Amino acid sequence: MKTITLPNLPGHPHVAYNGPTLQIEQVTASSVAEAFGTPTYVYSRTAIEEAAQRYSQAAAASPVHVALRYAVKANSTLAVLQLLARLGWGFDIVSGGELKRVLAAGGDAAKVVFSGVGKTAEEMRLALDVGVECFNVESPSELAALDRVAQAAGKVARVALRVNPDVDAGTHPYISTGLKTNKFGISQDQATRLALQTAQMGHVKLVGIASHIGSQITTVEPYLDALDKVLDLVEDIERRGAKIEHIDLGGGLGIRYTDETPPTPQQWLQPLLARMVSRGFGHRTVMIEPGRSIVGNAGVLLTRTLFLKSTPAKHFAVVDAGMNDLIRPALYAAEQMVVPAERREGNALKYDLVGPVCESADWLARDRALVLEEGDLLAVLSSGAYGMVMASNYNSRGRPAEVMVEGASTTLIRPRETVEQLYASERLLP
Numbered sequence: 001m002k003t004i005t006l007p008n009l010p011g012h013p014h015v016a017y018n019g020p021t022l023q024i025e026q027v028t029a030s031s032v033a034e035a036f037g038t039p040t041y042v043y044s045r046t047a048i049e050e051a052a053q054r055y056s057q058a059a060a061a062s063p064v065h066v067a068l069r070y071a072v073k074a075n076s077t078l079a080v081l082q083l084l085a086r087l088g089w090g091f092d093i094v095s096g097g098e099l100k101r102v103l104a105a106g107g108d109a110a111k112v113v114f115s116g117v118g119k120t121a122e123e124m125r126l127a128l129d130v131g132v133e134c135f136n137v138e139s140p141s142e143l144a145a146l147d148r149v150a151q152a153a154g155k156v157a158r159v160a161l162r163v164n165p166d167v168d169a170g171t172h173p174y175i176s177t178g179l180k181t182n183k184f185g186i187s188q189d190q191a192t193r194l195a196l197q198t199a200q201m202g203h204v205k206l207v208g209i210a211s212h213i214g215s216q217i218t219t220v221e222p223y224l225d226a227l228d229k230v231l232d233l234v235e236d237i238e239r240r241g242a243k244i245e246h247i248d249l250g251g252g253l254g255i256r257y258t259d260e261t262p263p264t265p266q267q268w269l270q271p272l273l274a275r276m277v278s279r280g281f282g283h284r285t286v287m288i289e290p291g292r293s294i295v296g297n298a299g300v301l302l303t304r305t306l307f308l309k310s311t312p313a314k315h316f317a318v319v320d321a322g323m324n325d326l327i328r329p330a331l332y333a334a335e336q337m338v339v340p341a342e343r344r345e346g347n348a349l350k351y352d353l354v355g356p357v358c359e360s361a362d363w364l365a366r367d368r369a370l371v372l373e374e375g376d377l378l379a380v381l382s383s384g385a386y387g388m389v390m391a392s393n394y395n396s397r398g399r400p401a402e403v404m405v406e407g408a409s410t411t412l413i414r415p416r417e418t419v420e421q422l423y424a425s426e427r428l429l430p
């Protein structure tokens, strides 16, 4: 049977209708749902690897040395990290938990950058112990704390200062990070002072300047603005005697959820690296930390319709996945495409897809024209990033299963969480 990739499955080269049935790589969505139940996240190994390779190829074609660091927060499932580690990628982490996951998946600590505004002393100790490549420091207090922890451990921490370039990335306010009103980064003035102070500190070594301006960014301009400010800062710092080895441009490149047209990794990197060269920084290492653009379009969430319900105002499809499984629509009013696993003939109705959770914000999609019957299987596309990682146990719901598909093979990479697992560590009062 011929595989037809529908034009309305944008950005999903490995999700297609084979005849009437939705398939991920060569596996039908229905067969995954039958084997593992719903809700279940399904990832295409090929899609993840191809997305990573688009970055590797763009980096290889560049005259500037580019260090690839996958942002673990986007999808931290061990099997996903393992694929990237095997491709030679390093990792951007924001917690001791993510560091442990990277190590468990076979990642190389020497290629790990530790970001985040609130690192604890314990997390710093662990990271120093395993020898991470760099701490991206976000405040003077954090720098002082790191110096103390490193001194006690008899180590010197390699440090990049994360600056807040105050640029508008044009994204949802909850996922913008580079505005001066955001909690992230250090102001440029303060960064210069702090950079010079590191020379007086015995247990930190300044090696980089970092910035990350937000997520789901679909144009290059804000990155160029941020880079110019970062390079101004580096010039200023170096004029005063410090030396910067690398510049970390962060992540944030967007994907197509519905009709966005974000640049490819090549289209994103090329102008930034050209700017590095034209400003005389071509011999420095550039670090990048993409997350969503590696895994976002490589995953779908399968969910089954429990009930169809019409009120005088609305048609609802009550499905078995809720905001606890995929919170992006509830939290950011994010739009993700929803497609049926089997195509049906008939008249479409406009449905709100809602979950079983007791919240009116518990919706996965609104006003979608679908031909549906109770029991129908649906796939929420573009769910590979910030899906499972943001899942919670609200309403005592176990988190979904995760499955990796490659060609015709299907591997369960995380079983569905049972309710007994949820309360196994709790204690009743005596």
Ligand SMILES: Cc1ncc(COP(=O)(O)O)c(C=O)c1O
Pocket (backbone or CB within 6 Å): 071, 074, 092, 115, 116, 177, 212, 214, 215, 216, 250, 251, 252, 253, 289, 290, 291, 292, 293
């Ligand atoms: C410091 C840092 N690096 C990288 C990322 C990855 O972003 P994205 O998944 O948008 O590529 C984030 C998340 O916004 C981040 O905070």
Ligand SMILES: N[C@@H](CCCC[NH3+])C(=O)O
Pocket (backbone or CB within 6 Å): 073, 175, 177, 215, 216, 328, 332, 385, 386
């Ligand atoms: N969780 C956000 C992205 C946050 C990026 C991390 N700072 C989303 O789902 O779009």
